[in-house]
Amino acid sequence: MKFIADITIKGPETPIEYRDPIFLIGSCFTEHIGNKLQDLKFNIVQNPHGILFDPISVCNSLNSYIERSHYNDDHLILLNELWQSWSHHSKFSGTNKAEVLRLINESQDRANAHLKTARWLIITLGSAFSYRLVDSESPVANCHRAPSQWFRKHMCTIDEIVTALDNTLYRLFHFNPDLKIIFTISPVRHLRDGVIDNNRSKARLLESVHHLVNKFNRLYYFPAYELVIDVLRDYRFYDIDLAHPNYQATEFVLDAFRKHYISGPSQDIMEQIQQIVNARRHKPFQPQTQAHRQFLHNFAVKAHQLQQEHPYLLLQDEIEFFKAS
Template identity: 30%
Template sequence: MEFRTIVNIPRPTFELEPCERILFVGSCFADNIGKRFVEEKFRAVVNPFGVMYNPVSVLHTVEKMEGHSFDTAVFTLGTNHVYVERATGEIVDNCQKRPQREFEECELTIEACVDALHEAIALLRQANPKVNVIVTVSPIRYAKYSFHGSQLSKAVLLLAADKLVKDEGERIYYFPAYEIVNDELRDYRFYKADMLHPNSQAVAYIWEQLVATCFSAEAKQFLKAWQPIKEALAHRPFNPEAAAYQDFIKQTKEKARLLKLKYPNLELNL
C-alpha cells in the first residue's frame, strides 16, 4: 500500500554538469536551494540583488546581470503581487521601508508574468545562446493575502510557467517544487514553526529530487567524490595544532587538489 502521492518528475532535455555557472533568482526558496548548489561547488550566483518574489523583479535582476554568462538559470516564482511606485508608475523590487502610501499593490496577469520571463530569457541568451532555464514555483504560502488569495497567486504563476515552457521549447524546464511540497510532503512536520515555510528536511528532499532528475552522471559522480572532502574541511578539531589533525588536513588538501585536476572549474580556497 502507498500512503502518499508521489509526484512524477519528468527529466529535462538537458542535464546539469559539475561546477556549472548557475544563476538563481527568485523567492527565499531560491536562496535555500541555491545555497546548496554553492556548497556542492557549482559556480552559483544566488539572488545577487536580494530576494525577488515576482517575475518582473526576476527580470530586473537579469537586466542588472547583463554581460554575465551562465550555463543555467533557475527562476523561482513566489507571487504575482507587485508594488508600483505611484510617482513613477514603475514596479519596485524593494520598498526600502518607505511609507506604504507611496506605493500601490497590484497583481500581474498571466500574460505579464510570461512576457517578463520571456524578456529575461532573451537577455540571458545574448550572453549564452545555449543557456538552459529551470522554472519553479515557490511552495511558500503567503498568509498576508489570505490562504485563498495565496492559492490564486500561485495559480497565476503555475499557468504562466506552463505557458512559458510551451513557448520556449527544449532549453526550458519546469521543476515541480510546488507540487512536491504540497502534494508529496503534505505534512506539517516538513514545515518550519510558522507552518508556512518548508523546513530543512523538505529542502533536502527537493535537492535529492533535483539531483535524481536533472544532474548528469558526471555531476552525480562529482558529488560523491566531493562529499568526504567537504565533510573533512568542515571538521572543527579540539586541538588544531595536533600532529594527527595536521596530517588529516594535509591528506584532505591533497584529495582536493586531485579532484581539481579532474574538474578544472572547481573553485577551492584551501
C-alpha cells in the same frame, strides 16, 4: 500502503555538469538551491539584486544585466537614514551613497559577465503580487519598510506575467544563445497575503510558467512547489512560521533536483566534495593530536587530487585550509 503521492519529474535531456556556469535569480528559495550548489563548488552567481519575489522584478533585473545598466544618484532614495534602491534588496542599503552605488554597479558587472557565459539560468518565482509606487506606478522589488500608503499592491494577471517573461526570454536567448532555463515556483507560503490570495498568486505563476515551458524547447520546470505542497504535504515539514519549508523539506527538494537535473558523473563529484566540505567544517576536540594531523593531511591530498582531475573545480581554499591547519 503508500504514504507519499507519486510525482513525475522530467529532467533535461542533457543535464547539468560541474563545468557549466549557473545563474540563479528569484525568491528566497532560490538561495536554498544556490547556497547548496555554491557549497559544492559549482560555478554560480545568485541574485545580483538580492532576493526578488515577483516576475516583474525578476524580468527588470535580468534586462538590466543584459544591458549592463549602471545605477547613479537618481536611482537611490534616502529612507530611514539609509540610501536605498527600489530595485534592490536591503542588503545593498547603507549610509554611504557612493559605497552603495559601488556595490550595486559591481554586482551589475559580475551579473552581466556571468549571464553571458552561463549554460543554465534557474528562475524561482515566489509571488504574483507586485508593489507599485502610487506617485509613478513604477514597480518596486523591495519596499524597505516605507509607509504602506506609498504603494499600491497589484496581483499580476497571467497575461502580464507571460508577456513580461516572454519578452525577457527572447532577449536572453539573443544575448546568450547557449542558455537553458529552469523555472521553479517557491513552496514558501506568503501567508501575509492570506491563504486564499496566496493560492491564487501561486496558481497564476504556475499557469504562466507552464505556458512558456510548452512554448520553448529549452525551458524546463522543476516542481519544487509540488514536492513540498503535494508530496510531503504536512506542517511538520514547515518551520514554526508555517510558511517556510524546514531543513528536512529543503533537503528533500534538493535531493530530487540532484537526481533529475545533474548528470551522474557530476553527482559522484558532488559526494566527494561534500566529504571535503564536511571535513573542513569538522571541529576537533584535540587538534594537536597526530590523528587529527593525519586527518587533515588525508583530506589535503584528496582535495588536491580532485582538483588535479577536475581543474574547473574551485577547491583552492579547502586545499590551503588543510595544509595551513
